[in-house]
Amino acid sequence: MSDSEEEVPTMELKLPDYLPLKSELMRDFEKSFHNRTIPDIIKVQTRQIQEAAEKYIQYVLEHPQLDFDESILSSFEKSLENLIRSEFEFSKLEAIRKNPSVSAFASREESDLTLDSLESYQNITKPNFSDVIEEQYLEMKSPKYSKGYKDLIHKHKFYNYLNDILFVIRNPEDQIPDENEDEELNVSGGKISLKDPLSLNYYSDPVRSKRCKHTFERSNIEEQLKRGEASRERITHCPIAACSQVINRADLEADVLMIIRIRSFQRLHNKTRDVDTVI
């Protein structure tokens, strides 16, 4: 008859609840968790996207006949968002690696599981390596950790800059909502004036003072600066009545968002600056 007829001796072979981590797996774990190339890659890619976006913005700014393409800017924004998300996920891995209950495994000297050592593991009741890792991951789903991602996004200057640009393209006359402020307090529908407070004309070359964030048409504020320099005090007060700052030539910088507002406003209203100002 066939072999199967032959009785196989029953063997009480039961795997223990606790299994030691195989030493070569431990090595892999250590290696991949110590992989510093991932954050470097994220950094390089972030920089590349930022440079490409800056180039695009600069190019459109230098060519007034062009319009900003929302889909291009959105895709830059989306890519940055993905990278920030990866950076965040990686930081979670790092946190897990550094967690004492995880790193305890790395330093432990345990013999691999063999038939000989099997018995000695039978009565050990403690969480397996995979259980500890899983537990850590579950912990990281808590709101405490997702706040970490939001913080990372808020901190990212260029991401927020792209965000602001997209907002003013769509809403050239509206104030950029401040995400840190209570939304309830922010519904006043604050409008931004697109006109230079000195001439009351639409801006064409707006500059902003870094000190007080007030914006003026370049040629008009320069006239004020010349007067200020020639005055007895030798200073130029900010022309805005409620502002106590002074204006310095060195503090003036192109107000890129205002330039984009003006261009988007003109496109939306299909009218040019000249139509409105030439009398």
Next chain:
Amino acid sequence: MSLNQIRLQEERKQWRKDHPFGFYAKPMKTADGSLDLRQWTAGIPGKQNTLWANAVYPITIEFPEEYPSKPPKVRFPANFFHPNVYPSGTVCLSILNEEQDWRPAITLKQIVLGVQDLLDTPNDESPAQEPAYRAYKKDRALYEKKVKEQAKKYASA
């Protein structure tokens, strides 16, 4: 076009589009019938529930060539009765003083509202004429009588 001209054109445009209730302001006409944007006439209504109510006080506003770097000069008629108005009619108000609170971004609307505020809230610190200042400080009944008489003179229709 100079900043002065551009700004005054825009001030006029904005005023025509929207201005505070009860006020008027318009550039004067020159001999040849064209508008002189540097010389305006305007009317300041007295606030309700004050001694100055139910009247519109005429002023002239003269914008210097250096406007908006320098403030305009605002004048009531000569001998206008108010502690902060010089006998010539010139208004003494800090926002109209280049050495004090004038800023180039202050608009015509803000100026006329500032003058309206001044009517009923004279500034103790800058007396500009003897009769109104003395009456205001020493003889409030006389002050009120004089202000009311003046309000009748400029009563709004």
